[in-house]
Amino acid sequence: xxxxxxxxxxxxxxxxxxxxxxxxxxxxxxxxxxxxxxxxxxxxxxxxxxxxxxxxxxxxxxxxxxxxxxxxxxxxxxxxxxxxxxxxxxxxxxxxxxxxxxxxxxxxxxxxxxxxxxxxxxxxxxxxxxxxxxxxxxxxxxxxxxxxxxxxxxxxxxxxxxxxxxxxxxxxxxxxxxxxxxxxxxxxxxxxxxxxxxxxxxxxxxxxxxxxxxxxxxxxxxxxxxxxxxxxxxxxxxxxxxxxxxxxxxxxxxxxxxxxxxxxxxxxxxxxxxxxxxxxxxxxxxxxxxxxxxxxxxx
Numbered sequence: 556x557x558x559x560x561x562x563x564x565x566x567x568x569x570x571x572x573x574x575x576x577x578x579x580x581x582x583x584x585x586x587x588x589x590x591x592x593x594x595x596x597x598x599x600x601x602x603x604x605x606x607x608x609x610x611x612x613x614x615x616x617x618x619x620x621x622x623x624x625x626x627x628x629x630x631x632x633x634x635x636x637x638x639x640x641x642x643x644x645x646x647x648x649x650x651x652x653x654x655x656x657x658x659x660x661x662x663x664x665x666x667x668x669x670x671x672x673x674x675x676x677x678x679x680x681x682x683x684x685x686x687x688x689x690x691x692x693x694x695x696x697x698x699x700x701x702x703x704x705x706x707x708x709x710x711x712x713x714x715x716x717x718x719x720x721x722x723x724x725x726x727x728x729x730x731x732x733x734x735x736x737x738x739x740x741x742x743x744x745x746x747x748x749x750x751x752x753x754x755x756x757x758x759x760x761x762x763x764x765x766x767x768x769x770x771x772x773x774x775x776x777x778x779x780x781x782x783x784x785x786x787x788x789x790x791x792x793x794x795x796x797x798x799x800x801x802x803x804x805x806x807x808x809x810x811x812x813x814x815x816x817x818x819x820x821x822x823x824x825x826x827x828x829x830x831x832x833x834x835x836x837x838x839x840x841x842x843x844x845x846x847x848x849x850x851x852x853x854x
């Protein structure tokens with residue numbers, strides 16, 4: 556066993572992969588963060604906003620699509636730069652903690668989004684949460700090659716599976732502990748939709764609680780010399796600029812990324828409008844939308 560929870564499979568003693576507890580703690584972050592896209596972005600808050608907060612469902616769907624587009628634009632502009640910074644080999648966990656904290660803070664503020672809340676502030680809080688969620692994932696994903704070694708595919712699969720299980724578990728708790736009994740267990744007021752808004756607080760607590768194992772147990776392994784945050788940013792931007800200048804040298808990667816972008820765009824549409832469509836077109840209430848989300852996650 557190497558210091559920092561790292562095992563070595565190399566006779567020379569070179570660390571190959573982190574210990575199993577460290578890798579499990581890393582994978583558990585997917586369990587933690589999947590509550591946000593499942594409950595907030597796709598099923599509960601999305602449907603709640605379009606039906607209860609917006610003036611009507613048509614205007615709500617349009618405003619929701621605009622908010623998702625704005626968040627996507629911010630992520631598209633910042634993620635390549637942050638990805639290049641992550642490639643510099645410095646510490647990733649401070650970035651993960653910062654963006655996770657941003658997402659958790661914004662998600663907790665959604666509790667205050669009542670039916671009479673103006674549309675723009677409500678969506679602004681959601682956009683901040685979505686950006687924090689996605690940018691934390693940039694550094695989270697960047698940790699895997701240095702942790703898993705040759706087992707990168709296996710641990711990527713474990714994390715992906717845990718993510719779906721975590722999202723499903725959070726949906727089940729939301730349905731049976733909060734929404735279905737209309738908050739009776741906690742004395743919540745259904746007339747002000749507190750039983751629905753409480754699911755947003757659940758996501759904030761869920762994300763913050765289950766992200767702790769990554770931040771506390773998983774080693775933050777550096778590659779190369781220690782660099783200050785300013786130096787990492789400067790080198791990351793320079794690396795990104797150099798990659799763009801030599802983009803013709805990476806034709807196969809460009810084709811892969813373009814194809815993946817189109818594929819992910821289809822998934823993103825389902826994620827962004829699944830709950831909105833269920834509530835608006837099929838007139839599902841909050842309980843039915845949650846049941847619909849559970850069935851989709853299982854399938």
